[in-house]
Amino acid sequence: MSMMETLGRVRAPDARLPFARPPSPRRHHPLPMPPLDWNEDVAKATAHLYERVKTVVPSIEWPFFAPYIVAINALKKQRNAVILAHNYQTPEIYNCVADYVGDSLQLAREATKVDADVIVQCGVHFMAETSKILNPGKTVLIPDLRAGCSLAASITGEDVRVLRERYPGVPVVAYVNTSAEVKAEVDICCTSSNALQVVESLGSDTVIFLPDQYLAKYVASQTKVKIIAWKGACEVHERFTGDELRLYRDSDPSLAIIAHPECPPDVLAEADFTGSTAHMIDWVRAHKPKRIVMVTECSMADNVQAELPDVEFVRPCNLCPHMKRITLPKILDSLVHMREEVVIDPAIAEKARRSVERMVHLKS
Ligand code: SF4
Numbered sequence: 079m080s081m082m083e084t085l086g087r088v089r090a091p092d093a094r095l096p097f098a099r100p101p102s103p104r105r106h107h108p109l110p111m112p113p114l115d116w117n118e119d120v121a122k123a124t125a126h127l128y129e130r131v132k133t134v135v136p137s138i139e140w141p142f143f144a145p146y147i148v149a150i151n152a153l154k155k156q157r158n159a160v161i162l163a164h165n166y167q168t169p170e171i172y173n174c175v176a177d178y179v180g181d182s183l184q185l186a187r188e189a190t191k192v193d194a195d196v197i198v199q200c201g202v203h204f205m206a207e208t209s210k211i212l213n214p215g216k217t218v219l220i221p222d223l224r225a226g227c228s229l230a231a232s233i234t235g236e237d238v239r240v241l242r243e244r245y246p247g248v249p250v251v252a253y254v255n256t257s258a259e260v261k262a263e264v265d266i267c268c269t270s271s272n273a274l275q276v277v278e279s280l281g282s283d284t285v286i287f288l289p290d291q292y293l294a295k296y297v298a299s300q301t302k303v304k305i306i307a308w309k310g311a312c313e314v315h316e317r318f319t320g321d322e323l324r325l326y327r328d329s330d331p332s333l334a335i336i337a338h339p340e341c342p343p344d345v346l347a348e349a350d351f352t353g354s355t356a357h358m359i360d361w362v363r364a365h366k367p368k369r370i371v372m373v374t375e376c377s378m379a380d381n382v383q384a385e386l387p388d389v390e391f392v393r394p395c396n397l398c399p400h401m402k403r404i405t406l407p408k409i410l411d412s413l414v415h416m417r418e419e420v421v422i423d424p425a426i427a428e429k430a431r432r433s434v435e436r437m438v439h440l441k442s
Pocket residue numbers: 202226227228229230255312313314315375398399400401
């Protein structure tokens with residue numbers, strides 16, 4: 079039986095910055111804006127890329143995307159840059175300009191292995207921060223600084239310090255969907271793939287787990303460790319309901335349903351499999367079901383569909399408004415002007431790195 083307690087904000091957030099302000103971004107020289115015409119040369123140069131996405135990108139949209147794709151791929155070479163794209167990015171980004179794709183941690187780890195000066199993070203702000211934390215020597219850009227996350231926004235470093243005062247000696251685990259400032263205050267980070275392993279690795283009968291209350295519930299259902307959870311939620315995954323999935327299942331009993339653990343428990347109860355975005359993709363590759371509902375952000379189904387055209391994806395389409403702020407024109411602008419650079423106070427980055435690296439070095 080699971081043991082769990084859920085907390086919200088226990089004290090108004092401290093308006094003062096807990097650490098010094100981050101240093102200003104460096105100045106970079108802009109490059110000329112490349113031409114963005116649709117012509118025969120562009121059509122020829124991108125034909126192989128359109129092949130990859132033709133099942134999910136209508137042909138009428140390609141003349142708009144293709145000139146940006148050519149320009150971005152050329153500018154990456156000029157800037158010695160790589161593009162990291164999260165599984166929730168749109169197919170033309172994920173399949174046509176990204177160098178590495180995956181979940182946030184896979185991306186940041188990949189970035190540590192590449193010989194690039196610049197990382198363009200096509201995802202949300204906490205992911206760009208994680209890339210910077212693990213790659214402090216590289217310039218990390220995010221094409222739209224407003225690409226946030228409801229989970230990361232639900233908790234501050236001050237909240238964590240208050241929790242520690244309230245539960246002295248209880249270890250604190252933070253999901254990677256948190257700001258650098260929060261990562262700097264916790265003992266260890268986790269992802270949705272390794273949350274249970276991280277919680278059990280601490281050897282404590284009680285653990286504070288933040289900020290996702292649903293992931294915390296999922297972990298609590300699988301362990302004897304008592305979980306003290308934070309009341310945060312992903313605004314995309316919490317919109318799914320068990321009723322909605324039962325309707326799909328009733329209309330086609332052979333339908334496969336797989337869900338992300340950020341979903342509420344009544345949704346997970348309807349799923350044939352629960353796992354992180356990376357594990358969900360592996361499940362579809364391994365099982366190749368005839369029809370499937372992937373209960374997660376909508377673009378992921380498009381990206382897996384492009385790879386597995388024989389699988390039919392039934393789409394209850396919940397889009398993440400923050401992920402969708404990243405577009406081809408903004409990526410191009412980012413590479414031309416080298417903006418927006420992600421800058422973290424070195425003292426925060428150092429402490430946050432310890433929490434992330436402690437997770438990375440955990441033996442599986
Ligand atoms: S899908 Fe949810 S968890 Fe992911 S970035 Fe969007 S709001 Fe955050």
